[in-house]
Each structure stands twice: as structure tokens, then as C-alpha cells.
Amino acid sequence: MNSKQLKILAIDDTPANLALLGLALQDDYQIQIATSGGKGLELALDAPPDLILLDIMMPDMDGYETCRRIKANPLLKDIPIVFVTALNEIQAETLGFSLGAADYLTKPISIEIARLRIRNLLEREQFRQELQRREAEQRLAASVFAHTHDSVVITDSENRIIDANAAFSRITGYSREEVLGKNPSILKSGRQSTEFYKAMWQALNAHDHWSGELWNRNKKGEVFAALTSISVVRDDNGQIHHYIGLSADITPLKNHEYDLERIAHFDPLTGIPNRVLLADRLSQALAHTHRAGNHMAVCYLDLDGFKPVNDQFGHEVGDQLLIEISLRIRDCLRAGDTVARIGGDEFVLLLLDFNDTRECEAVLERMLCKVAEPLTIADNLVCVSASLGLTFYPDDRANADTLLRHADQAMYVAKQRGKNRYHRFDQELDRIALIRGETLTQIEAALINNQFVLYFQPKVNMRLGKVLGAEALIRWQHPERGLLSPAAFLPDIEGTEMVIALGNWVFARALDHLQNWQNMGLNIVISINIAPRHLLHHDFVETLRAGFAAHPQLRPHCLELEILETAALEDIGRVTAVMKECQKLGVGFALDDFGTGYSSLTYLKALPAETLKIDQSFIRDILGDPEDLAIVAGIINLTAAFHRQVIAEGVETEEHGLLLLKLGCDNAQGYGIARPMPAGDLPAWIANWLPNQEWLKKPALPSPSGTGPEQESPLE
Numbered sequence: 001m002n003s004k005q006l007k008i009l010a011i012d013d014t015p016a017n018l019a020l021l022g023l024a025l026q027d028d029y030q031i032q033i034a035t036s037g038g039k040g041l042e043l044a045l046d047a048p049p050d051l052i053l054l055d056i057m058m059p060d061m062d063g064y065e066t067c068r069r070i071k072a073n074p075l076l077k078d079i080p081i082v083f084v085t086a087l088n089e090i091q092a093e094t095l096g097f098s099l100g101a102a103d104y105l106t107k108p109i110s111i112e113i114a115r116l117r118i119r120n121l122l123e124r125e126q127f128r129q130e131l132q133r134r135e136a137e138q139r140l141a142a143s144v145f146a147h148t149h150d151s152v153v154i155t156d157s158e159n160r161i162i163d164a165n166a167a168f169s170r171i172t173g174y175s176r177e178e179v180l181g182k183n184p185s186i187l188k189s190g191r192q193s194t195e196f197y198k199a200m201w202q203a204l205n206a207h208d209h210w211s212g213e214l215w216n217r218n219k220k221g222e223v224f225a226a227l228t229s230i231s232v233v234r235d236d237n238g239q240i241h242h243y244i245g246l247s248a249d250i251t252p253l254k255n256h257e258y259d260l261e262r263i264a265h266f267d268p269l270t271g272i273p274n275r276v277l278l279a280d281r282l283s284q285a286l287a288h289t290h291r292a293g294n295h296m297a298v299c300y301l302d303l304d305g306f307k308p309v310n311d312q313f314g315h316e317v318g319d320q321l322l323i324e325i326s327l328r329i330r331d332c333l334r335a336g337d338t339v340a341r342i343g344g345d346e347f348v349l350l351l352l353d354f355n356d357t358r359e360c361e362a363v364l365e366r367m368l369c370k371v372a373e374p375l376t377i378a379d380n381l382v383c384v385s386a387s388l389g390l391t392f393y394p395d396d397r398a399n400a401d402t403l404l405r406h407a408d409q410a411m412y413v414a415k416q417r418g419k420n421r422y423h424r425f426d427q428e429l430d431r432i433a434l435i436r437g438e439t440l441t442q443i444e445a446a447l448i449n450n451q452f453v454l455y456f457q458p459k460v461n462m463r464l465g466k467v468l469g470a471e472a473l474i475r476w477q478h479p480e481r482g483l484l485s486p487a488a489f490l491p492d493i494e495g496t497e498m499v500i501a502l503g504n505w506v507f508a509r510a511l512d513h514l515q516n517w518q519n520m521g522l523n524i525v526i527s528i529n530i531a532p533r534h535l536l537h538h539d540f541v542e543t544l545r546a547g548f549a550a551h552p553q554l555r556p557h558c559l560e561l562e563i564l565e566t567a568a569l570e571d572i573g574r575v576t577a578v579m580k581e582c583q584k585l586g587v588g589f590a591l592d593d594f595g596t597g598y599s600s601l602t603y604l605k606a607l608p609a610e611t612l613k614i615d616q617s618f619i620r621d622i623l624g625d626p627e628d629l630a631i632v633a634g635i636i637n638l639t640a641a642f643h644r645q646v647i648a649e650g651v652e653t654e655e656h657g658l659l660l661l662k663l664g665c666d667n668a669q670g671y672g673i674a675r676p677m678p679a680g681d682l683p684a685w686i687a688n689w690l691p692n693q694e695w696l697k698k699p700a701l702p703s704p705s706g707t708g709p710e711q712e713s714p715l716e
Helices: 016-025 037-046 065-070 090-098 111-147 165-174 194-207 250-265 275-292 306-313 315-332 357-371 400-416 427-448 498-519 541-547 566-571 572-584 602-608 624-641 654-663 679-688
Strands: 007-011 028-033 051-055 081-085 103-106 151-156 161-164 210-215 223-234 242-248 295-304 340-345 346-354 375-376 381-382 385-393 419-422 454-462 466-478 482-483 527-528 561-563 588-596 611-614 644-646
Touching: 007 016, 007 037, 016 028, 016 111, 028 037, 028 315, 037 051, 037 065, 051 065, 051 111, 065 081, 065 090, 081 111, 103 111, 151 165, 165 242, 194 210, 194 223, 223 250, 223 340, 250 275, 250 572, 275 295, 275 340, 275 346, 275 400, 295 357, 306 315, 306 381, 315 340, 315 346, 315 375, 315 381, 357 385, 357 419, 385 400, 400 419, 400 427, 427 466, 427 498, 454 498, 466 498, 498 527, 498 541, 498 561, 498 679, 527 588, 541 572, 566 588, 572 588, 611 624, 624 644, 624 654
Parallel strands: 007 028, 007 051, 051 081, 081 103, 385 419, 466 527, 527 561, 561 588, 588 611, 611 644
Antiparallel strands: 151 161, 151 242, 210 223, 223 242, 295 346, 295 385, 340 346, 375 381, 454 466, 466 482
């Protein structure tokens, strides 16, 4: 007790009476003096003292009344009061004690006795206040223990439960009586290892505290997550007295985290990993394969025929089909493998730990068979198959993204080769594809930068010496490689949207040239080559219509479209419909490279093409190859039978022309007539062209083939 900090209030109407006592006490206590009961009450209320010395015999308000008023005030009632009086009657003491006095000092006052009594009273008051504080703390602790939402369990030094609160019983299902004397390990779920608990006890012993997440099991056997804090309580000798464990049930939070994890990393429809989790799994798989020194396969799977199922039966059936397919794929995989859905009907598989690639191929063959098995969904019989591309690591030493791209490329090859099969990635094909991609980018840039030009190769009627028109041929004026022929770049855009863009450019430029020549008084027919993909594009006819609308002065039938015979026969129904729509606009058609494919006479009859072009590969060798000669003669006779016109490509010499005229083919183009030339040179060439006199001497055949002199030339 620091007595110097304690204050004593002395109330006496005769201060001299307390002077001696005040002098004796002022070294140990703060002394405050009031000369009346009223003044004493005022001072006490302003700053309550730790003890009051109160004279009984005072005017106006004696000591008894003052004591009564002090004890009646809640702020002052616990302050010890010592009466100081000359009275020495039992009745007076009894009255004082009944009013709440703590002691009496009788005048004349013995300083030593007064000092001891005052000290004892103050110490006792300090003990009372400390006890009162501790009781309040204990009541608060008991209230927290009883009413807190978190579980509280107390164990002894041997970790035996000695108390548990109501929240513990609510969370675990065990009553307090059921767990008293037992070890908290009765709650273990088995989800956490022995090493986990060993580390927990090491932290407790070293730091007297541990906190973390525990997976426990309640009385019903249900697993729950608890955010737990354990503290060690030691006695005055530093020995462990007991442990206190506080736990909050965080199962709803963990379930929410799990749901978020599922949303972030798993496909919501099939429940298998999505693209995000696949990236993580692939990274781990590459590291594992590198350490193990064996093989893994990255596979890209796409369903064949899924879109028709969706279109015919609806998306609900399509979704159920995807769920079933994912289950079938998983059934074919092993424990360490992964299947992920990365969109639509596309899946990626990671197959690990193969010593021999043939093991993997056996798995894939089994999987393809399983996927292709028919199944019934909502009373609908559904059949699909799968095309699968794969690449092996480390044979293919690429990074994760590139491995996926390689597998994707291989999958497209599998589709092109008939579907319902797998194909292994070919690095040489990939190298070619990369080169093609770079070339495609350059071609796109060339179109933007106006590096393409049209050249024109005249077509003539050899027997009449008349110019029929010209074929528009695209050239690339490459800034570094010079003028490039179509063979140098068109194969690289085959099958891409660039075919359509470049085809539209050729069409637009051809109409521009036709308009310019018509303004000059030159009326000819221009033919342009149209790729199959372009011809069957959904807005092809509208593009033609818009082009002619932009050139309203062009005369009808000034444009001819050349299409490959083989391409026309691939989808003859659609091709025929498009051709007829174009012919309504005045556009003619020619079958290009005729004879190089396998043609059915029925198909030929159905196609509304006015002209057949004999491929130059037959014309070039007709002078020395009887077989080519027979083919050319057969084609010419075929066109006569079907009342079509015929034109020969690749006429390089006078002898070629004479033989063709003899066979009944009057129309031709080739180097023997003219090489392809810039657009600006064509009008002058037409004006200055001198027909071959030997060709003009050949008489007309009595049997018309649709190419004889009785036909009107397009120039007339």
C-alpha cells in the first residue's frame, strides 16, 4: 500500500484539537480538514477521501448526523469513518457503530494507537476493494464463460477437461458432464496428421500459446471446422496449472470458401476442373514428369456432332450429354490423371506416368469407344463421337500453353481425317503452320497497303481471230521480293477468311477496270476465279449485287466467274443455287481446270455453267502424249453433247492451236496468244493484236460444238 497517495479527511469544529494528530499523520498521508459537518460533506463529494476522522460533538450538525448523511450517499458509503471523541460511553459507541462507523479514537488521542488503527483500517479497506474488484472480474469472466458464443474448455495440467461452457456443448453435442475428466482428443476427426498435432504441442510448450484451424468431429460424427486458440496458464512457480481453449465454429465460412473454390476452379455443369484449375494441374504435371523421368500426354478432345444434338433436342439434352460424356471420360482415366472442360464441348486431358506412349494410346482408344456408345437422354437416342489430338512431353519440349496449342492442332487434323479418332501432334506440320501464319499476316498487311494488282490474260477465238475477253489474275507487288504469282501466296490463305477478303477485292477491282474500259469504248468480258469458300459465303450474292449497284452503267453479262470443277461437286446443291442467283444478275460461269477431277455426267448436267475450261496440264502435252490427246478430245465432245462452250488453257504454240481447232475447240488462252499483262496494257494489246493466219485458215467443223463461227463474238 502506497500510503502517501491515500487521503484522510478530518472533520472537527475545533481544528486545534486535530493539530497534533494532523502533524503526526501528514508525513504518511494527505490530510484535508473541514471545520463543520456540512463542509466535510462538500469536500468528500468533491474528492472522496480514503478515510474520515469525524468529531462527534459539533454545533449545527453533529458527528452522528454527518456520519448518517455520508453513509446515505452511494459515492461515500464505503469510506471508513473513525469517530474522534472525549466520550467514553458504551451507548455512544453503540450508536456510532450502528451508523456505520469503523472505529473510535478517544481523546486524549494516543498518536501511536491512532497511527496503527488508521493504518489497519486503510489496509483493510484496500483489501476489501481488491476483493470486490476480483469478485467483479470473476463475475464477468463467469458471465463470458457462460454466455459467449464461442466454445470454452478448460483442462488441467494433464490435459483432462475440468470445465466446459454451454457453447462447447452446443457446438460439439457433448454435455459438460460427458466430457469432464476426458481428453479433448475425443473430438479428433482424423483429417489432420500426427505431425500437425506434434507441431501444435511444440508451439504450446515453447510459447504458451497456439492458434489455428482444427477439423473436429461432433458427437453425431459430423466433421466441423473450428478456429481455435489454446493458452497455457502457469502457477507462481512457472509450472503448468491448466489450459484454456477457445474455439469458434467456422464451418459455414469454410463451406463458403469451398463454394467459391468450386466456382473459381470447377466447371459448374460437369463438376470437373475448368480452365483455371487445368493451368495449375498442367504446371504441376510438367514438374512431376520432369522429376519422374517418364512421359505425360496433353490431349485436346472435341465432340463430333454435338451441335446437331443441341439444335435438334435442345440445350437441356445437350447439357445432360456433356455431363454423361465427362463421366465416361473420367471412368477411362486413372487416379493421377485429369480431365477438364474448357468450354462448350471441348475437354483437355492430362495423362501422367507413362513409360511407353503405347500405354497412353490404349487408354485413348478405350476412351473413344466409350464416348461413341449411344445413350438415351429424355427418351432421345443420342450418338456422338470425339476427335482427339495429343502431344507427349518431354518428346514435345514446349511450355504449357504451347503444349495445349499443339494438342489443339492435332485435334483438328483428327477431325479432317474422318473424326472419331486421335492424332498425334507433328512438329514438322507445326513448323509449316507457323510459316503459313506469318505469311498470312503479311498478306493481310499487303491488302491493307494496296500491294495487290490485277493482271489480265486475253481469251480469243482462234478460228475467227476475235478477242473474247480476258481472265483477271491477281499479283502481289511485294516490296522486297518483287512481283509474285498467285502460286506464291494463295495456298497460304486457303481455308481462311482471307480468301473472302481477297476475293472481294478482286471482284471490286475487276468491276472498276470494266467501267474504265467501257468508258473508253472497250466492251469485253472479264472472268475472275472464285474460291469455293468465297462462293458459298452467306453474303456472296449480296456482295455481287452491291458491286453492280455501285457500277450501274456496266453492260450485262460483262463478268464471268470461274469455279473449280472439284469444288463445285463437293456441295452441288448449294453451289447450283448460288450460281442461279448470280446468273439472274447477268453473271456467267465457267468450270475451271475441267478434267482434273472425277466428274459424274449427272452432276455436269445439273451445274448451270456455260463454259468448261480444259486444264493446261492436258493441253501442254497433247502434241506428244496420246492419252492427253484422247482426254482433250473427249472433253471437247462432251461439251458439244451438253451444248456448252469450251476453252483451252495453256496454248503455247501455233501447233497447239491448230490441233485444238482440228478437234473442234475454237477458244483458247495461253502464252502462245499473250502473257498476263497489267490492266493499262490490255486496251493497246487488243487494238494491235494480229490473229494467227494459220488458225484463220482452218475451216469450221460441220458438227457444231458450241464454239464455231456461227456464234456471235462477245466483242460484236
